């Protein structure tokens with residue numbers, strides 16, 4: 211037997227960093243969960259119990275904190291790039307660092323109509339994610355994303371004219387609830403190194419805001435013929451809004467809300483155009499995926 215692939219490191223490293231503006235007293239907080247996995251000339255640690263090539267996962271965890279102290283943690287694309295590049299620069303036998311940064315929401319409180327200088331709340335489980343692959347050969351490949359933004363529209367969604375055969379029971383609908391947990395990503399053109407990532411670094415926050423706005427606006431305004439068609443329209447707009455992106459992708463569960471027929475109870479009308487009370491389903495759910503490239 212031989213080793214086909216190998217990577218190791220530390221996962222679920224929780225990091226918090228505060229930025230204190232001495233002049234205004236305004237404090238800003240960032241909380242993220244980091245995974246850092248290394249690849250390279252590490253085969254003998256698996257095949258021959260040779261630990262001389264192992265940078266301990268505990269040391270990787272220490273490095274995640276040290277780099278969060280030494281470098282900005284925002285935008286997460288920049289922090290992930292600095293962290294990954296460290297391992298390539300410091301350990302000649304490491305060829306690739308795989309970094310995943312999941313940024314959690316701390317939204318500044320508004321108190322008495324004013325933004326509070328040091329108080330925040332978690333407005334949803336939505337996260338801003340970055341995956342960085344930093345390698346000697348390929349430079350810095352970044353993929354940014356939005357995960358866990360749960361949305362629902364109570365109308366403005368249809369699904370009809372699909373295959374009807376001996377396996378089909380689903381009725382056609384011209385008016386349905388549509389709900390999903392957005393998992394959206396856009397992949398950047400490769401960056402030569404951290405200097406290239408830093409140059410024009412505002413691109414990353416701008417892209418995240420654009421992608422988030424495009425997702426919500428398209429979800430709301432599109433008279434959706436299907437999840438498939440609506441998500442394709444979102445991808446087209448992200449590619450247009452983010453010139454340095456090479457692809458855009460979505461993975462969307464279709465979280466079904468079933469009508470509840472109550473006609474057995476005194477003839478209550480609660481189906482079709484009279485439907486008001488529904489049964490939200492935990493599963494099964496549709497799952498619709500796509501990746502769109504420039505052509």
Ligand SMILES: O=c1[nH]c(=O)c2nn[nH]c2[nH]1
Nearest residue numbers: 369435436437438464496
């Ligand atoms: O938007 C939808 N796409 C589908 O492929 C599908 N299948 N059942 N319901 C569906 N809704």
